[in-house]
Amino acid sequence: MKTRRIGDTVVSAIGLGGMPMSIEGRPDEQRSVATIHAALEAGVTLIDTADAYHLFADEVGHNESLIARALASYGGDTSDVLVATKGGHLRPGDGTWTQDGSPAYLKQACEASLKRLGVEAIGLYQFHRPDPKVPYEDSIGAIRDLLDEGKIQQAGISNASTQQIQLANEILGGRLVSVQNQFSPRFRSSEAELQLCAVLGLAFLPWSPLGGISQAAGLGTRFDAFAEVGAAHGVSPQQACLAWMLAKAPVVIPIPGSSRPETIRDSVAAADLVLSAEEFARLDAA
Numbered sequence: 001m002k003t004r005r006i007g008d009t010v011v012s013a014i015g016l017g018g019m020p021m022s023i024e025g026r027p028d029e030q031r032s033v034a035t036i037h038a039a040l041e042a043g044v045t046l047i048d049t050a051d052a053y054h055l056f057a058d059e060v061g062h063n064e065s066l067i068a069r070a071l072a073s074y075g076g077d078t079s080d081v082l083v084a085t086k087g088g089h090l091r092p093g094d095g096t097w098t099q100d101g102s103p104a105y106l107k108q109a110c111e112a113s114l115k116r117l118g119v120e121a122i123g124l125y126q127f128h129r130p131d132p133k134v135p136y137e138d139s140i141g142a143i144r145d146l147l148d149e150g151k152i153q154q155a156g157i158s159n160a161s162t163q164q165i166q167l168a169n170e171i172l173g174g175r176l177v178s179v180q181n182q183f184s185p186r187f188r189s190s191e192a193e194l195q196l197c198a199v200l201g202l203a204f205l206p207w208s209p210l211g212g213i214s215q216a217a218g219l220g221t222r223f224d225a226f227a228e229v230g231a232a233h234g235v236s237p238q239q240a241c242l243a244w245m246l247a248k249a250p251v252v253i254p255i256p257g258s259s260r261p262e263t264i265r266d267s268v269a270a271a272d273l274v275l276s277a278e279e280f281a282r283l284d285a286a
């Protein structure tokens with residue numbers, strides 16, 4: 001498995017996004033655990049989660065707990081697996097997503113994530129989404145405190161603009177290591193943030209890289225170029241998409257979501273797919 005870096009941690013070039021295993025349409029636990037184990041067997045050492053990946057109000061942290069159980073029941077060594085979680089989003093149980101970026105809430109959310117993950121310090125803690133009710137400086141100040149207290153080993157942000165990336169890095173005293181924004185053939189509005197991360201050497205984790213849970217299967221139908229480049233290599237349009245992202249910059253680490261062993265295995269193979277300059281240019285313009 002090819003690797004990339006998040007701060008001082010080496011991780012697989014393709015990560016596993018945990019969200020489809022815990023929100024609407026999620027599979028049973030057995031299939032989820034099989035999916036996580038298939039990822040580990042394929043060499044994945046980055047799993048992205050969040051305390052808000054759950055369905056009902058009384059099961060906050062469903063995805064974190066699931067991942068902790070799957071790691072514990074895996075036969076092999078998992079000491080090099082980075083579980084990256086997030087705080088600042090909430091799901092009240094009615095299908096909506098709400099936010100709380102207040103320092104008090106973030107600190108309490110981090111404590112709860114620590115317990116669920118069963119670790120002394122979280123390997124990568126990401127502020128999930130700026131809260132318009134709370135000054136960004138205050139939310140990131142809480143993340144800085146968590147770093148200083150040793151509750152988290154590394155700090156990331158998500159859904160951030162270029163200005164917020166610069167500000168967060170300043171508040172964290174240069175200790176920001178990653179940015180997680182939406183980026184896919186369908187949503188390219190974070191191109192500027194991706195390029196800034198490349199300049200600053202921050203990991204850029206594209207979320208919903210295949211267009212999101214409901215759109216991922218139809219990627220090749222919606223975007224001919226990805227289907228055609230994939231077909232030329234005898235691989236899926238999804239693999240072509242992830243290979244294109246990896247080729248955009250050495251800081252890019254896609255985190256495709258998965259709820260089946262087959263899909264994560266297919267996605268992981270993108271790390272070894274080499275595109276020609278012409279193919280890259282075609283996909284970049286598609």
Ligand SMILES: NC(=O)c1ccc[n+]([C@@H]2O[C@H](COP(=O)([O-])OP(=O)(O)OC[C@H]3O[C@@H](n4cnc5c(N)ncnc54)[C@H](OP(=O)(O)O)[C@@H]3O)[C@@H](O)[C@H]2O)c1
Nearest residue numbers: 017018019207208209210211212216256257259260263266
């Ligand atoms: N920071 C944020 O605000 C934010 C927001 C959304 C998501 N995220 C993170 O980003 C991750 C990825 O986003 P996402 O799950 O929303 O969307 P996605 O990765 O674009 O799509 C997920 C779907 O793609 C399918 N899939 C995966 N690999 C495939 C392949 N090789 N061939 C065909 N289908 C494939 C999976 O199907 P099966 O279910 O059938 O396996 C899965 O349901 C999430 O899991 C989460 O960790 C973060």
